[in-house]
Amino acid sequence: MGIVRKTKGVTTILKFFNQKGEATSVVHLIDLLKDKMNKTTVYRILDRLEHDGIIHSFNGKDGLKWYAKSIGCSADQHLDEHPHFQCTKCDKVECLPVEVKIPTIKNHKIDSTNILLLGKCEACSD
């Protein structure tokens, strides 16, 4: 189930994603909010926000779970099919508003993609 009650925690996390704009790992968010709410609560609020299409999740390098704000999604329509970029130096992640063409694979029905590009971000390039 998605968000039903607008609790203090929900408001806090919503504000975070609206202000910050950037993607965040769950680990980082838990640490950031450790004085305000329990980690279980963070996980559960993120679940509900994703269910409602307000944020979307993906796996960064090392398999860590990340979240970022969604645009144009709802509980019915999750159309966040975009690749992500992660810097191997500073670990920052960006949602990439581009389309990656996936070749058709014989005898395989592809439902979704999970594309992570690794490299150096602008700030970390030398």
Add this chain to the structure above:
Amino acid sequence: MGIVRKTKGVTTILKFFNQKGEATSVVHLIDLLKDKMNKTTVYRILDRLEHDGIIHSFNGKDGLKWYAKSIGCSADQHLDEHPHFQCTKCDKVECLPVEVKIPTIKNHKIDSTNILLLGKCEACSD
């Protein structure tokens, strides 16, 4: 460091990859070999084999670590830049011998890619 001594454990895991051919999650391999060797040993042998370019690793869905045999790689040259397919029903993973064109991203130097395609495999399609 890579493989220096050809131990029983190394031989067992090498044989596994040569015979089976398919990709395997570390978790599965540990379970399969639980009577023959310790999980720490499995992790360490996989590390060394990957370092030597004999196998390669990637993250499957839920961020789990998987390994598969490499072709044409060495300790110096790791050129396993291919996407992977994972079935959402039976969890099976396949290395895909295709090339995915990644558009250039302004101000970003992309060093490697991590592409996981999710869907139904041939056996699981209805």
Add this chain to the structure above:
DNA sequence: ATATTTTCGCAACTTTGTTGCATTAACAGT
């Protein structure tokens, strides 16, 4: 055969994420 040093097993630990349950707090209805 013996010495050297890599590799292994084991136990303990870390990190990420989940579950159950009692308590708290939204909020709908009056």
Add this chain to the structure above:
DNA sequence: ACTGTTAATGCAACAAAGTTGCGAAAATAT
């Protein structure tokens, strides 16, 4: 504004994946 319902939270305990340190065992070099 008060009250009842139930969603949401905190907490503690747990689970799974993966790592570390160290003494013992097993490869391999001499």
